[in-house]
Amino acid sequence: MTDKEYAKQKARIKKIIEKWHDVFELGQWDIVFYWTRVLNEDNPRVKAQVKGDWQYRHCTMELFLPMFEDNDDIEAERTIIHELTHVLLLPMAAKLDDDGADNHEYTCVSLTRAIIRAYQTSIDVQRHGK
Numbered sequence: 001m002t003d004k005e006y007a008k009q010k011a012r013i014k015k016i017i018e019k020w021h022d023v024f025e026l027g028q029w030d031i032v033f034y035w036t037r038v039l040n041e042d043n044p045r046v047k048a049q050v051k052g053d054w055q056y057r058h059c060t061m062e063l064f065l066p067m068f069e070d071n072d073d074i075e076a077e078r079t080i081i082h083e084l085t086h087v088l089l090l091p092m093a094a095k096l097d098d099d100g101a102d103n104h105e106y107t108c109v110s111l112t113r114a115i116i117r118a119y120q121t122s123i124d125v126q127r128h129g130k
Helices: 003-023 073-088 098-128
Strands: 030-036 048-053 058-064
Touching: 003 030, 003 073, 048 073, 058 073, 073 098
Parallel strands: 030 058
Antiparallel strands: 048 058
């Protein structure tokens, strides 16, 4: 990933994060973002991952920017919403076994879809009064 590609993806993803940070009411969280130019070594399909100490409302989000290059803005936004959902659900993720981790991931996917649908519906109502 060139410096130019890195800067472009970082700026695009940062803009999406800024949009959704307030929607998720994460102002009391200390989120440290790590912007990487390489793929996740353990799973090259991973676009981002969240780890943290939920008790202290602190977490990190590592973003594997090469994974976003082929995504349009809608897909990139979906990924960020998904990862921010992980932030909110960090207390549930503590000490999960493999089955629990799968259930946690399913919950994040489901909530991401519901959040996007609710957001789109609210925009439609604002625009069309329906």
